[in-house]
Amino acid sequence: MTWLGLMPFVIFVTLFLVLPTMHIVIGAFQDRSGAFTLQNLRDLNTGTIPSSYWISVKISVASAALGCLIGFGMAAAVVFGAVPRWVKSPLMTFSGVASNFAGVPLAFAFLATFGPVGLVTVFLRNNFGIVLSRDLGFNILSFWGLTVTYLFFQIPLMILIITPALEGLRREWREAAEVLGASTAQYWRMVALPILFPSLLGTFALLFANAFGAVATAIALTGSALNIVPIQLFAQIRGDVLGNPNLGYAMAFGMIVITAIANVLYIWLRIRAERWLK
Amino acid sequence: MSLYARLTGWIVLLFGLGYFFIPLLGLTEFSLKARRGVYSLDAYAKIIGDTEFQATFSYSVVMALVTIAFGILIVVPTAFWVRLKMPWARPYVEFLTLLPLVIPAIVIVFGYIRLYNTSSWLPLTGTVTGTNLLLAFGYTVLALPYMYRAVDTGLRTIDVATLTEAAQSLGAGWATILTRVILPNVLPAVLSGAFLTFAIVIGEFTLAALLDRPAFGPYLQRIGANKPYEPFALSVIAFAITWACMGLIQLVTRFSKHMKAES
Numbered sequence: 001m002t003w004l005g006l007m008p009f010v011i012f013v014t015l016f017l018v019l020p021t022m023h024i025v026i027g028a029f030q031d032r033s034g035a036f037t038l039q040n041l042r043d044l045n046t047g048t049i050p051s052s053y054w055i056s057v058k059i060s061v062a063s064a065a066l067g068c069l070i071g072f073g074m075a076a077a078v079v080f081g082a083v084p085r086w087v088k089s090p091l092m093t094f095s096g097v098a099s100n101f102a103g104v105p106l107a108f109a110f111l112a113t114f115g116p117v118g119l120v121t122v123f124l125r126n127n128f129g130i131v132l133s134r135d136l137g138f139n140i141l142s143f144w145g146l147t148v149t150y151l152f153f154q155i156p157l158m159i160l161i162i163t164p165a166l167e168g169l170r171r172e173w174r175e176a177a178e179v180l181g182a183s184t185a186q187y188w189r190m191v192a193l194p195i196l197f198p199s200l201l202g203t204f205a206l207l208f209a210n211a212f213g214a215v216a217t218a219i220a221l222t223g224s225a226l227n228i229v230p231i232q233l234f235a236q237i238r239g240d241v242l243g244n245p246n247l248g249y250a251m252a253f254g255m256i257v258i259t260a261i262a263n264v265l266y267i268w269l270r271i272r273a274e275r276w277l278k
Numbered sequence: 279m280s281l282y283a284r285l286t287g288w289i290v291l292l293f294g295l296g297y298f299f300i301p302l303l304g305l306t307e308f309s310l311k312a313r314r315g316v317y318s319l320d321a322y323a324k325i326i327g328d329t330e331f332q333a334t335f336s337y338s339v340v341m342a343l344v345t346i347a348f349g350i351l352i353v354v355p356t357a358f359w360v361r362l363k364m365p366w367a368r369p370y371v372e373f374l375t376l377l378p379l380v381i382p383a384i385v386i387v388f389g390y391i392r393l394y395n396t397s398s399w400l401p402l403t404g405t406v407t408g409t410n411l412l413l414a415f416g417y418t419v420l421a422l423p424y425m426y427r428a429v430d431t432g433l434r435t436i437d438v439a440t441l442t443e444a445a446q447s448l449g450a451g452w453a454t455i456l457t458r459v460i461l462p463n464v465l466p467a468v469l470s471g472a473f474l475t476f477a478i479v480i481g482e483f484t485l486a487a488l489l490d491r492p493a494f495g496p497y498l499q500r501i502g503a504n505k506p507y508e509p510f511a512l513s514v515i516a517f518a519i520t521w522a523c524m525g526l527i528q529l530v531t532r533f534s535k536h537m538k539a540e541s
Contacts, residue, residue, distance in 0.1 A: 005359035073290035082287020105513035113304030146399035191376025213382035
């Protein structure tokens with residue numbers, strides 16, 4: 001009877017996580033009368049839906065790639081001693097907070113900074129005569145605007161995950177490479193990066209999923225100006241803008257599939273990475 | 279370490295730090311500009327006096343507290359039971375608790391709306407209390423990954439089996455063991471999970487907006503569209519709350535380490 005102790009948890013998770021998700025997944029494969037169909041998935045290729053998936057993927061890839069790059073640079077600067085050691089502890093604490101900070105307030109922070117009358121916008125205009133929207137083609141309510149905003153939680157997430165991996169690189173490996181006559185570039189290209197590669201790619205996948213599912217920041221920042229998947233799904237749930245509830249299910253199903261692939265990739269690569277980094 | 283590498287390190291770090299702090303600076307500065315020409319707290323005064331702010335904010339605070347209570351009620355007994363009696367089930371339970379990180383919140387709430395609508399077998403969205411309850415359950419699901427990990431890590435540091443047997447031999451039942459032996463021992467972990475839950479729930483937007491509840495997140499988004507300075511003041515407040523919660527987590531963790539070192 002020991003399994004009885006697990007029942008409250010199992011019932012709760014079934015009712016409020018598994019069943020609702022299953023309902024969406026099954027609905028994606030049904031027509032309005034409840035019969036099995038693949039038409040909803042085919043209909044994903046109509047109207048504005050493909051373009052919204054495409055722009056969502058592009059924003060997620062861009063913010064994940066830049067997040068990986070900048071986060072890696074910052075973590076490397078701290079781990080390899082380019083900057084004093086005491087920087088690490090506050091940086092990690094800060095990253096823990098900032099990586100959780102997606103949402104409506106984040107959107108306002110970036111509006112106040114890079115918006116039409118934001119701090120940086122006004123500063124550049126008054127001191128250097130640079131108008132962001134005119135000279136650099138930058139608009140906060142756009143692809144790059146959203147990417148730049150997402151980076152605020154992407155970079156810290158990268159720092160949190162990659163720092164332990166960088167610390168797992170043993171001094172002996174570098175020394176062994178040097179004894180064999182390797183230059184720094186060769187050490188990185190042939191030893192360190194291949195070892196780090198699963199960690200890097202895995203974190204990229206996680207960051208991708210993280211950006212793909214973000215709803216609140218996008219809605220608060222752009223309203224409905226930018227046609228990304230979460231915004232379109234939000235509108236569909238509110239008022240059935242697609243005119244077909246089952247097509248809405250298919251859209252949600254598409255989101256699950258994409259974030260699930262990214263997460264499975266992350267877990268798989270993490271297991272691979274742990275072979276070396278113990 | 280060569281000068282070149284050192285320099286690159288500093289440049290990258292300073293760029294990153296600028297990235298984090300300039301938006302916070304921009305936000306704070308903008309929120310103080312409600313009066314022309316000088317910095318003032320006008321926007322803050324206005325927003326704190328707004329009855330809708332008071333209503334939505336207290337709604338979200340109550341929601342957060344209810345969510346924390348649900349979370350503790352579900353997670354602590356489960357994690358305890360899995361450690362004590364069913365270690366083989368741990369990977370499965372852990373997998374289930376991590377699912378909310380894989381399934382986007384918007385999809386989960388979409389499922390709620392369709393599964394628990396007025397014509398379903400459990401018409402939770404039919405009444406106000408029912409919808410509130412559904413929202414609290416939804417928040418509990420969102421907080422599950424963080425809560426479970428925190429509590430499970432806390433349980434790892436204590437000898438669950440010995441403590442349980444000792445309590446049982448003194449005649450304690452399961453409820454007593456959980457509330458008077460296990461919970462006090464993992465309190466720092468539970469508190470970390472609770473503060474994180476609080477930070478997540480207080481500004482949450484998607485669930486509250488789609489279930490149409492008067493919470494702080496949707497209110498913030500709504501006034502963002504039609505008020506000039508108040509939403510920025512509100513965002514500063516939301517940031518401050520998040521930071522306070524995270525600071526409290528640090529404090530609790532340090533305090534518990536200190537206690538362990540002394541005992």
